[in-house]
Amino acid sequence: MAFFKKLKERMFKSSSKLEEGLDAIVEDGGAVEATADVDLGAEAEWLATESARLEEEAARLEREAEDAEAARVLAQEADAEERRAAEAARIEADRVEAVRIARVEAEERRAEEARAAAEASPKPGLLGRILGRGEAKTVVRRALDDEMLEQLEELLITADMGVDTALRVTANMAEGRMGKRLSTQEIKGLMASEVAAIMEPVAKPMPLYPKKPQVVLVVGVNGSGKTTTIGKLASQFRAAGKSVVIAAGDTFRAAAVEQLQVWGDRAGVPVLTAPEGSDPASLAFDAMSKAEADGADLLMIDTAGRLQNRADLMEELAKIVRVIRKKDPSAPHNTLLVLDATTGQNAISQVETFQKLADVSGLVMTKLDGTARGGVLVALADKFGLPIHAIGVGEQIDDLQAFDPEDFARALTGLDA
Numbered sequence: 001m002a003f004f005k006k007l008k009e010r011m012f013k014s015s016s017k018l019e020e021g022l023d024a025i026v027e028d029g030g031a032v033e034a035t036a037d038v039d040l041g042a043e044a045e046w047l048a049t050e051s052a053r054l055e056e057e058a059a060r061l062e063r064e065a066e067d068a069e070a071a072r073v074l075a076q077e078a079d080a081e082e083r084r085a086a087e088a089a090r091i092e093a094d095r096v097e098a099v100r101i102a103r104v105e106a107e108e109r110r111a112e113e114a115r116a117a118a119e120a121s122p123k124p125g126l127l128g129r130i131l132g133r134g135e136a137k138t139v140v141r142r143a144l145d146d147e148m149l150e151q152l153e154e155l156l157i158t159a160d161m162g163v164d165t166a167l168r169v170t171a172n173m174a175e176g177r178m179g180k181r182l183s184t185q186e187i188k189g190l191m192a193s194e195v196a197a198i199m200e201p202v203a204k205p206m207p208l209y210p211k212k213p214q215v216v217l218v219v220g221v222n223g224s225g226k227t228t229t230i231g232k233l234a235s236q237f238r239a240a241g242k243s244v245v246i247a248a249g250d251t252f253r254a255a256a257v258e259q260l261q262v263w264g265d266r267a268g269v270p271v272l273t274a275p276e277g278s279d280p281a282s283l284a285f286d287a288m289s290k291a292e293a294d295g296a297d298l299l300m301i302d303t304a305g306r307l308q309n310r311a312d313l314m315e316e317l318a319k320i321v322r323v324i325r326k327k328d329p330s331a332p333h334n335t336l337l338v339l340d341a342t343t344g345q346n347a348i349s350q351v352e353t354f355q356k357l358a359d360v361s362g363l364v365m366t367k368l369d370g371t372a373r374g375g376v377l378v379a380l381a382d383k384f385g386l387p388i389h390a391i392g393v394g395e396q397i398d399d400l401q402a403f404d405p406e407d408f409a410r411a412l413t414g415l416d417a
């Protein structure tokens with residue numbers, strides 16, 4: 001699936017970190033085994049070839065016997081009964097002997113091939129040696145024990161899954177499997193299904209309501225990717241036939257406003273701005289009036305992300321909410337928290353903080369491309385259960401994807417499609 005391949009490529013750092021770790025864990029205390037399916041296939045192939053060859057040999061001997069029979073008939077005609085009978089007996093004996101020799105030769109050739117293959121290959125698999133089919137494919141397997149489980153836990157913790165989630169994932173993986181010999185591929189498969197099970201309940205697109213305008217408040221620390229995400233979302237909604245208005249609510253930073261205007265242009269969506277330093281709530285109110293007057297489907301409000309002064313930020317966000325509720329008591333309909341995956345476990349404390357500042361209704365995780373810390377999304381899902389609406393996997397306008405738990409789990413663990 002092309003979409004999955006792209007996600008896996010984008011999440012390369014997370015998956016390669018887990019893959020390397022898993023390989024090392026399985027090799028540490030694991031043993032090389034022949035992959036049974038490959039060797040049985042080789043054996044079946046060899047038997048089929050050999051049986052075809054023996055059939056040919058038998059057919060040839062049959063033809064010879066027929067020729068001998070013809071000779072016997074001729075001899076009969078020559079009225080040399082005894083000689084002919086002796087000749088026929090000899091030919092029959094020759095035929096039996098020829099079949100025996102052909103079988104012995106086949107056995108010898110087989111043994112010779114086995115010896116040659118054993119010499120050519122320093123470490124052939126067991127069946128490979130017996131059958132002389134060259135080097136058999138091998139796989140490293142390790143019996144699942146407490147030590148291996150601990151190593152798996154540590155690996156998941158280093159991939160930012162957090163201690164509690166890592167413990168839960170490994171405990172579920174181990175259930176009913178202690179002592180079983182597992183390959184890296186099998187462990188990846190188990191891990192991917194545990195991760196997908198945790199992510200499944202939170203994978204929800206941003207809900208749309210029959211409200212005009214539907215107000216989407218976008219919160220998050222500076223640099224988390226709010227502006228970029230608003231631009232990407234606006235572009236997607238536009239493509240889906242929705243009319244969108246954006247409000248540049250971080251009025252204290254001219255650069256942030258300019259950046260939002262650039263994204264508005266890219267998405268083909270109007271961006272409402274206010275003079276530097278003016279009241280964000282007043283801008284939000286004006287934007288609400290414009291969106292209503294234009295009959296817009298969605299109003300997306302960018303906000304400041306200054307966590308340095310939490311009390312001010314809390315008051316600023318609360319005032320925006322108070323003001324837009326004068327126009328629509330049910331607004332904001334969504335409060336999206338944008339998180340940067342590269343901050344790893346710090347994303348956990350950002351959720352805790354913003355849940356106190358605003359009524360967070362869903363998450364967008366950005367910058368999953370190019371980070372080895374993608375596991376934090378599993379920890380977030382496990383700890384908060386907040387819906388994950390989308391993931392950012394690049395800086396381009398179409399680099400925002402709906403969150404698919406199975407694709408994510410496979411990409412995270414490096415499981416091949």
Ligand SMILES: Nc1nc2c(ncn2[C@@H]2O[C@H](COP(=O)(O)OP(=O)(O)OP(=O)(O)O)[C@@H](O)[C@H]2O)c(=O)[nH]1
Pocket residue numbers: 220221222223224225226227228229250256259305366367368369370391392393394395399
């Ligand atoms: N690789 C990558 N970069 C991203 C992604 N999302 C955003 N960025 C980059 O992250 C940086 C910050 O993004 P912004 O959208 O400006 O973040 P912000 O939260 O609005 O930040 P402020 O404007 O400082 O409040 C920019 O350089 C973006 O290009 C993503 O999914 N992947």
